[in-house]
Amino acid sequence: MTTIGKPTDSELEILNILWSKGPSTVRDVHEVLEKNKEAGYTTTLKLMQIMHEKKLLNRDASSKSHIYTANVSQEKTQGQLVKRFIDNVFSGSASQLVMQALGNHKTNKAELDEIKRYLKEIEKKNK
Amino acid sequence: MTTIGKPTDSELEILNILWSKGPSTVRDVHEVLEKNKEAGYTTTLKLMQIMHEKKLLNRDASSKSHIYTANVSQEKTQGQLVKRFIDNVFSGSASQLVMQALGNHKTNKAELDEIKRYLKEIEKKNK
DNA sequence: TTTTATTTACGAAAATATTCGTACGTTTGT
DNA sequence: ACAAACGTACGAATATTTTCGTAAATAAAA
Numbered sequence: 001m002t003t004i005g006k007p008t009d010s011e012l013e014i015l016n017i018l019w020s021k022g023p024s025t026v027r028d029v030h031e032v033l034e035k036n037k038e039a040g041y042t043t044t045l046k047l048m049q050i051m052h053e054k055k056l057l058n059r060d061a062s063s064k065s066h067i068y069t070a071n072v073s074q075e076k077t078q079g080q081l082v083k084r085f086i087d088n089v090f091s092g093s094a095s096q097l098v099m100q101a102l103g104n105h106k107t108n109k110a111e112l113d114e115i116k117r118y119l120k121e122i123e124k125k126n127k
Numbered sequence: 128m129t130t131i132g133k134p135t136d137s138e139l140e141i142l143n144i145l146w147s148k149g150p151s152t153v154r155d156v157h158e159v160l161e162k163n164k165e166a167g168y169t170t171t172l173k174l175m176q177i178m179h180e181k182k183l184l185n186r187d188a189s190s191k192s193h194i195y196t197a198n199v200s201q202e203k204t205q206g207q208l209v210k211r212f213i214d215n216v217f218s219g220s221a222s223q224l225v226m227q228a229l230g231n232h233k234t235n236k237a238e239l240d241e242i243k244r245y246l247k248e249i250e251k252k253n254k
Numbered sequence: 255t256t257t258t259a260t261t262t263a264c265g266a267a268a269a270t271a272t273t274c275g276t277a278c279g280t281t282t283g284t
Numbered sequence: 285a286c287a288a289a290c291g292t293a294c295g296a297a298t299a300t301t302t303t304c305g306t307a308a309a310t311a312a313a314a
Binding site for chain 1: 300301302303304305306309310311
Binding site: 135136137138166167168169170173174177191 | 270273274276279281
């Protein structure tokens with residue numbers, strides 16, 4: 001298994017767009033990015049080219065406007081990022097992260113219920 | 128209130144040491160760092176000097192070996208990092224982060240119990 | 255066809271983070 | 285007093301990430 005380096009913040013923004021919108025051109029992605037921040041078109045282009053070199057993205061170059069797709073799964077990437085984050089910030093303690101996340105973010109009832117359901121599932125499996 | 132920029136990974140390593148060991152000299156910190164990775168002494172020194180400039184650290188320069196302490200609280204810093212992380216990686220959904228964290232990290236029973244207790248507390252407050 | 259717009263490729267500047275060498279002062283040991 | 289060890293200050297080299305200008309190719313419009 002080849003371990004892919006941590007995507008940078010900018011790369012993650014692009015991955016998020018591709019995960020949510022599916023196959024997209026540079027312009028598609030750029031238009032979404034522009035909603036939230038100033039950015040030049042060639043900047044987005046360059047980033048996506050680099051991500052393609054790094055195998056973070058696939059591209060179909062058969063038409064003039066190349067079409068990019070994420071080449072890493074959202075779940076797996078999130079998992080890697082969470083693991084690293086827990087190690088860096090909470091010395092490896094997942095429960096500390098969980099409590100910090102629940103404490104500061106005013107979580108609503110629906111979310112809490114979902115988490116409780118999830119906890120029960122885990123406990124069932126652990127038996 | 129002055130918002131302090133996100134500490135880099137290296138800075139976070141140093142903060143973690145200071146949070147756990149309390150007031151320390153550069154050498155103290157450096158010896159801990161060395162256990163986990165190659166690092167030159169002046170590199171650690173420089174980092175801590177920069178962190179002092181940025182007001183991340185306090186220092187007492189009254190003795191020859193300056194004594195540094197963290198100038199940001201662990202809880203608050205972790206909170207800021209968690210918030211940013213949730214925004215960047217989970218589009219603001221704390222519960223998604225929680226489930227991802229619980230799912231991948233094989234959490235043991237003691238930790239799960241602690242989390243359940245914590246959930247109950249939150250629910251009580253929300254009433 | 256000629257011009258205009260769109261897109262890729264590419265190099266390099268700018269910004270940020272990390273690492274280290276060296277000078278110089280202070281303390282410690284001989 | 286002298287040398288060795290230790291510590292800070294500081295500039296600069298590296299590395300990494302982000303940004304953008306410009307040229308060349310292709311497509312679309314006039």
